[in-house]
Amino acid sequence: MALDFEELNCFIETILAANDGDHFTTLGIRPEYVERHRAGLSMPYDKALVGDPDTGVIHGGAITALLDTCCGFAAATALDDLGLTPTIDLRIDYMRPATPGLTVYADAEVYRVTESVIFTRAIAHHGDTERAIASVVGNFFRMELDLFAGMRRDFRAAQVLKNSELKAGGSGNE
Amino acid sequence: MNDVELQQLINRVPYARTLGIEIGEEAGCFLLPVKKSNIGNPTLPALHGGAIAGFMELSAMIHVLQHSHSEKIPKVVDFAVDYVRAGKYVTTYSRCKLVYLGRRMINVSISAWQDDEAAPITMARAQFLVKD
Numbered sequence: 001m002a003l004d005f006e007e008l009n010c011f012i013e014t015i016l017a018a019n020d021g022d023h024f025t026t027l028g029i030r031p032e033y034v035e036r037h038r039a040g041l042s043m044p045y046d047k048a049l050v051g052d053p054d055t056g057v058i059h060g061g062a063i064t065a066l067l068d069t070c071c072g073f074a075a076a077t078a079l080d081d082l083g084l085t086p087t088i089d090l091r092i093d094y095m096r097p098a099t100p101g102l103t104v105y106a107d108a109e110v111y112r113v114t115e116s117v118i119f120t121r122a123i124a125h126h127g128d129t130e131r132a133i134a135s136v137v138g139n140f141f142r143m144e145l146d147l148f149a150g151m152r153r154d155f156r157a158a159q160v161l162k163n164s165e166l167k168a169g170g171s172g173n174e
Numbered sequence: 175m176n177d178v179e180l181q182q183l184i185n186r187v188p189y190a191r192t193l194g195i196e197i198g199e200e201a202g203c204f205l206l207p208v209k210k211s212n213i214g215n216p217t218l219p220a221l222h223g224g225a226i227a228g229f230m231e232l233s234a235m236i237h238v239l240q241h242s243h244s245e246k247i248p249k250v251v252d253f254a255v256d257y258v259r260a261g262k263y264v265t266t267y268s269r270c271k272l273v274y275l276g277r278r279m280i281n282v283s284i285s286a287w288q289d290d291e292a293a294p295i296t297m298a299r300a301q302f303l304v305k306d
Contacts, residue, residue: 019213023222026192026211050188051235052247059189060250061231065224087223091254151217 003080009034011082011155012073027065037110039073041066044103056100060134063124064092066106067136071120074108075140078118082155083148085118085140092136102126104133118142175240184236193225195232201240202270204233208263221261226286226296230255230268234282234300237270242280248302251279255298264288266295278304 012031016024027049032040043049043066051059068087075085098104107129108122118140123132175183177197184190184197194209206212206229214222231253238248266288274281280302285294 019216021210022213022216023211023225024214027224048188048192051190051232053186053188054247059187059228059232060253061193061224061228062189064227064231064253064255065222068224068227069222086260087257089254089256090227091252093252094250097249 003077003082005034005036005077007159008077008082010159012039012076014155014158023065024069027062029066029069032105034073034077036077037074039070039077039108041070041073041106042103043106045101050100055097057097058100058104060092060094063094063098063104063134064090064136066104067092067108067122067124067134068138070106070108071122071136071138072140074110074120074122075118075142078110078113079142079145081145081148082152083143083145084151085142088117088139088141090136090138092134094134095132098124098133099126113142116142180236180240183239187232189228190232190236193229193232195229195236197236198267198269200269202237202272204229204236204268204270206266206268208265213263218260219263221263221266223257223261226257226261226266227253227255227298229266230284230286230296230298231300233268234270234284234298235302237272237282238280238302238304241272241275242302242304244304246304248280248304251301251303253298253300255296257296259293259295261295262288267291273299280304 049058049062112119121137124134212225268286271283282300284298286296287294
């Protein structure tokens with residue numbers, strides 16, 4: 001079974017946006033791209049994420065959450081079908097503070113896939129990858145795909161329903 | 175810094191309010207009460223690993239502020255976290271330990287647990303730089 005990237009993209013968009021008020025929407029994380037062994041996300045500046053009220057710099061924890069999420073999605077592109085990849089561990093180096101007011105971008109890549117572990121790395125930046133705010137290495141658990149059979153079934157059923165509603169809504173407007 | 179002053183300081187940090195971190199009963203201990211905005215998986219439901227990591231990083235930072243004799247917010251140089259158990263949607267606790275308190279470099283180890291401190295959900299370490 002080969003991974004359908006269009007479907008994975010939908011899956012990621014659903015995870016990020018489907019539950020208003022959860023940690024993803026609280027951080028304001030948005031998808032940028034997803035392709036084999038790579039994923040990109042962005043997180044616009046938000047005062048609610050500020051860690052130092054004197055400077056307005058966002059807290060490292062928000063960057064950690066963004067990088068964890070980005071590496072996790074990159075890891076999911078290494079699977080043969082839709083599934084989740086729990087984080088085993090992360091190590092983050094903070095190279096410079098994020099600039100107040102600017103969007104933080106994250107680019108993650110998978111550099112090794114083994115039977116049980118997916119090895120990833122990522123950087124966070126403001127658009128210039130040569131001036132990284134933080135860099136991370138993270139390992140993710142590659143679980144049995146059967147474990148996510150129910151999740152895939154539910155997601156696909158919801159997508160079918162959503163598409164038929166869109167179609168019905170579209171014809172109603174014509 | 176007493177607990178009231180410390181809570182006032184925490185309340186000044188927007189990210190701390192976003193997560194909802196609170197001071198624990200013992201020195202170096204903090205808690206994260208359940209809050210919808212920290213959920214990462216609504217089906218289980220489970221906390222977002224990033225929210226747990228952020229909670230631990232923030233716990234360490236507050237702990238350093240209490241001990242570094244500096245009013246400035248310490249800078250995190252690096253942070254490493256091991257996830258060993260799923261973070262359920264229940265109150266999460268943290269305990270920070272100063273491994274090394276230097277004039278400039280400070281190393282903190284942090285553990286987080288939910289039901290039983292002997293069975294942590296995550297362990298982390300953070301390296302801070304304090305500059306006057």
